[in-house]
Amino acid sequence: MSLYSIKMRASTNQTHISGAEKIIPYDQIGPFVNQLVQRGMHHPKGNPDSLNLKIETIDERDILYIEALPVRTIEVGSCRDGIEEIRKFLLSLGLAHPDNILRFLSETYAMRGAILLDVDTLERLEPDGKRGVRATYMDADRTSGGPSGNGKDHYAEAIVLATKVAHAPNLIGEICISDDPDYVTGYVASKTTGYTRITKMKELGSENGGRIFLYRGRREDVAKTISFLEKQPVIVRNIQPLEV
Numbered sequence: 001m002s003l004y005s006i007k008m009r010a011s012t013n014q015t016h017i018s019g020a021e022k023i024i025p026y027d028q029i030g031p032f033v034n035q036l037v038q039r040g041m042h043h044p045k046g047n048p049d050s051l052n053l054k055i056e057t058i059d060e061r062d063i064l065y066i067e068a069l070p071v072r073t074i075e076v077g078s079c080r081d082g083i084e085e086i087r088k089f090l091l092s093l094g095l096a097h098p099d100n101i102l103r104f105l106s107e108t109y110a111m112r113g114a115i116l117l118d119v120d121t122l123e124r125l126e127p128d129g130k131r132g133v134r135a136t137y138m139d140a141d142r143t144s145g146g147p148s149g150n151g152k153d154h155y156a157e158a159i160v161l162a163t164k165v166a167h168a169p170n171l172i173g174e175i176c177i178s179d180d181p182d183y184v185t186g187y188v189a190s191k192t193t194g195y196t197r198i199t200k201m202k203e204l205g206s207e208n209g210g211r212i213f214l215y216r217g218r219r220e221d222v223a224k225t226i227s228f229l230e231k232q233p234v235i236v237r238n239i240q241p242l243e244v
């Protein structure tokens, strides 16, 4: 059987404003196209002047089904404390000099994709440093519970992405700060630590967000990692609902 990947990307003056994607059956293309277009046309960063939609079939046999990472939330009072939590996460991964890695955060702000950082050599490994690498072809399994909100649900989308990234070959962790000015919760994630939400990573109103994927491995294997992130279709099961 075939499923369909739908992707929406909205921009103004060729600057990315928002994007979203789904993997769905044929008979749901209409409603989801509608939902993604609505979403792309109304965004806190402003209305876009261009919107792209891409619809492609995916062979169901190619899909990898993965259990969602376990989730916890750390409440912090300030972004300073938020950044301190990222430091602790990096230390827990065995990275003895977290500041060497945190320094790269500001380089992600203008990028649409993530930095792929070799944690041992501190080299950036993206083939296109302006774009970065992007995790794509992924969605939540809509039959196993979890969040199913219609509009933009930062958590629901991020847990899908983070679960996929955590399972990519040679990635030992991820750091994410939202680039949405009205969203200050970010996360750190890895297969070993799960998905840890941190409630304040930046000041409200700031668009300074981005992602760093932490790579540890041989240079010859970078292409495998990027190919998994950018091509392997993944559906994430049993996403934990957020406690309220």
Ligand code: PML
Pocket (backbone or CB within 6 Å): 154, 155, 158, 176, 177, 178, 179, 180, 183, 185, 186, 187, 197
């Ligand atoms: C984004 O804006 O794309 C990143 C969202 C991070 C979500 C963190 C969370 O609430 O769990």
Ligand code: MG
Pocket (backbone or CB within 6 Å): 019
């Ligand atoms: Mg996003």
Ligand code: MG
Pocket (backbone or CB within 6 Å): 108, 109, 110, 111, 112, 113, 179, 209, 210
């Ligand atoms: Mg960005």
Ligand code: MG
Pocket (backbone or CB within 6 Å): 018, 178, 179, 180
């Ligand atoms: Mg965003």
